[in-house]
Amino acid sequence: DAGVIQSPRHEVTEMGQEVTLRCKPISGHDYLFWYRQTMMRGLELLIYFNNNVPIDDSGMPEDRFSAKMPNASFSTLKIQPSEPRDSAVYFCASSLGSQETQYFGPGTRLLVL
Amino acid sequence: GENVEQHPSTLSVQEGDSAVIKCTYSDSASNYFPWYKQELGKRPQLIIDIRSNVGEKKDQRIAVTLNKTAKHFSLHITETQPEDSAVYFCAASWMDSSYKLIFGSGTRLLVRP
Numbered sequence: 001d002a003g004v005i006q007s008p009r010h011e012v013t014e015m016g017q018e019v020t021l022r023c024k025p026i027s028g029h030d031y032l033f034w035y036r037q038t039m040m041r042g043l044e045l046l047i048y049f050n051n052n053v054p055i056d057d058s059g060m061p062e063d064r065f066s067a068k069m070p071n072a073s074f075s076t077l078k079i080q081p082s083e084p085r086d087s088a089v090y091f092c093a094s095s096l097g098s099q100e101t102q103y104f105g106p107g108t109r110l111l112v113l
Numbered sequence: 114g115e116n117v118e119q120h121p122s123t124l125s126v127q128e129g130d131s132a133v134i135k136c137t138y139s140d141s142a143s144n145y146f147p148w149y150k151q152e153l154g155k156r157p158q159l160i161i162d163i164r165s166n167v168g169e170k171k172d173q174r175i176a177v178t179l180n181k182t183a184k185h186f187s188l189h190i191t192e193t194q195p196e197d198s199a200v201y202f203c204a205a206s207w208m209d210s211s212y213k214l215i216f217g218s219g220t221r222l223l224v225r226p
Contacts, residue, residue, distance in 0.1 A: 042202075043219070045215075048213060098206075099144075099145040102159070104157050106155075
């Protein structure tokens with residue numbers, strides 16, 4: 001298996017633009033997580049899905065952020081409109097179970113100018 | 114609320130010495146405690162985990178201990194090597210409806226040759 005796949009790996013955009021981050025979890029994993037990592041706030045859970053259903057989105061910072069999982073092999077995290085404070089590395093992770101090893105993707109490094 | 118505190122934030126040791134990183138958690142209901150290692154510019158990867166029914170777990174040079182009464186757990190790395198240099202994150206999972214992982218703030222370990 002190729003592991004968790006994320007795209008794009010790097011994204012530079014201007015404030016106000018829409019940003020869409022993509023994730024393909026490991027086949028057979030029922031859980032998918034979106035994290036944001038910054039120096040100031042560390043590693044934060046934004047939202048996670050179980051069997052394509054959002055379970056906990058309490059970490060989503062505000063209405064500008066939205067996430068979807070239309071099927072078991074694809075998820076998106078969208079920011080609209082983007083702001084400079086959204087600059088961070090966004091990781092997607094997947095796992096077989098709720099308290100099993102989470103396998104992280106390579107991350108998307110987002111810079112909002 | 115849910116919280117995981119991690120200490121120290123940075124740790125420098127001589128190659129061959131031991132390193133210890135400590136974490137405390139706030140909710141006595143938590144029952145799953147993984148440790149992740151993140152090398153510079155890379156993704157977090159699980160190195161060891163422990164569940165609340167076990168007090169200690171070892172895997173070669175790394176070990177984790179859990180004290181449920183005091184609500185803290187520790188990572189021990191013996192015979193440190195330069196390739197152990199990385200940021201280490203502890204995490205805890207709460208036994209509520211979401212089972213989400215809450216991460217500590219991370220410890221930057223530097224092993225001096």
